[in-house]
Amino acid sequence: MATAPASLGLSWFTRPAARAWTCPPAPADVASFHRTLPGYAPTPLVELPSLAAELGVRRLFVKDESSRLGLPAFKILGASWGVHRALCEHHGLPPRAPLARPRDLARHGGAAGPPVRLVTATDGNHGRAVAAMARMLGLAADVFVPHGVHPAAVAAIKEEGAGVTEVPAPYDEAVRLAADVAASDPSALLVQDTAWPGYERVPQWIVDGYSTLFTEIDEQLAAAGAAPAGLVAVPAGVGSLAQAAVTHYRAGRSAPTLLCVEPDAAPCVLTSLHHDRPVTVQTGSTTMAGLNCATPSSLAWPFLRSGLDAAVAVTDAATARTARDLAALGVSAGPCGAASLAGARAALTPRRRSALAPQHRETVVLLSTEGSTANPA
Structure with missing residues (x-):
């Protein structure tokens, strides 16, 4: 596997053709299993109109994973x-x-x-x-x-x-x-x-487990009278959650922009996309501790290469700012969770948004994967 300094990776990547790629869906019985666990309930999908206006989209929602089955993260x-x-x-x-x-x-x-x-x-x-x-x-x-x-x-x-x-x-x-x-x-x-x-085998089962999060999002958007997600921003470490997003949204349900967001100190997925092969990067220090990974998962990589159509690297300063902004709007987000909003802000610029699926202007979903107590900055 190739090795590259993180600084060699560019901060932005797009492959719009990824929207046409398809794959089989996750197993159907995962959500049923989760409903049997003590304390299970869907986590909130919070609509934030002020952020929608800022980013120039009709509706914007944050999937708030700050309290999932008694823990402060989706894992x-x-x-x-x-x-x-x-x-x-x-x-x-x-x-x-x-x-x-x-x-x-x-x-x-x-x-x-x-x-x-x-x-x-x-x-x-x-x-x-x-x-x-x-x-x-x-x-x-x-x-x-x-x-x-x-x-x-x-x-x-x-x-x-x-x-x-x-x-x-x-x-x-x-x-x-x-x-x-x-x-x-x-x-x-x-x-x-x-x-x-x-x-x-075990990593695949773990990825399958994340499918419940996306099943909930579909149901919650429908209940809110919103259009299906047009852009979904997903924080990525080794890429397992991003793999789950690709599996869900490339299984024929819709073709949104899937935006991968990483720290600029550890952009292993972004760098691998630029090289078109798995790359191990030299990681640095970052407050996004849960995303500080040097190598994409071998299981996730084929899905990320084929199914992600946008990726961006963000700074610690950007995620600190978005964490404060989300907190002011009532959403508790740690650095990894706040990365989604930082990534969306970096992607939804006049110069970059032309590469995104047109329906991104209708509904944006940001995955806030952890609360502020999970990995304090």
Whole structure:
């Protein structure tokens, strides 16, 4: 895989032909599974007319993921489905089996076996979500955290009962260490939200879990009497959520502009799009800790290359400003969540918007993927 300094990536990319690309939809039973989880409710889709007027569009909505199943970010959607499917496979249960604690396995026809330990690496929200699932199921969890994650985010993972190993290196190295540790322990089950050759089944289940977010958006826009989304802005780290967006919106429902937004200190997807192949970038420091990733997921890359038609890199200063603007409008957004608005502002300029789908002027949806307490700036 090629390596490039982040500074070599240009700040803007478009491929309008991506709107014509199609792919199969996500599994239909994911949303039904999420509805069985304790405390499930759709997160708010908040309409913000003042931002619509600023950006020159008819209606603008923010999908507010600041409180999702008791956690301050969307990641629990993928972690819950990924953990469930991985445990079903491990214990010989069908995918439609109820989410069962180890003591219930025999009742559901599964093989109990030795206790399972969940292992993952994270730059914040995914690790906390896996830890929360472990706590819910009465399992142990070990989470590997790279350099640069806010101490409050690390503390939150520990509060879920997980063991935490802080790795004095970037995210990619924490992932490698977690994978090595899991491979050396028969009781360990790696639940990682990025893929590489030979490890793609669990990451695919995690991506499938994110589909519930987009199903909710469709239903909420319809309930609000709004046109289908014409532009969807998605923050990207390794690209798994962006992959889920591509899967949803390129499955024949509509053909909106899908805008990928990354920190200018770690634009691995943007740089890869410019090179037309996966590229590992040299990451820098950023307040968008959850997006500080050097390499696109191998699973996500084919979807991003074919289905994303716009990508942009934004600065920490821009996301700090948009976080303040969203807070003033009643939406709690951390740096990663606020990146969507920063990206939309960068994309919806007179010079750039001509490359976007015409219906972007009708309905814009911004994914605010985390609340202000998830990864404090």
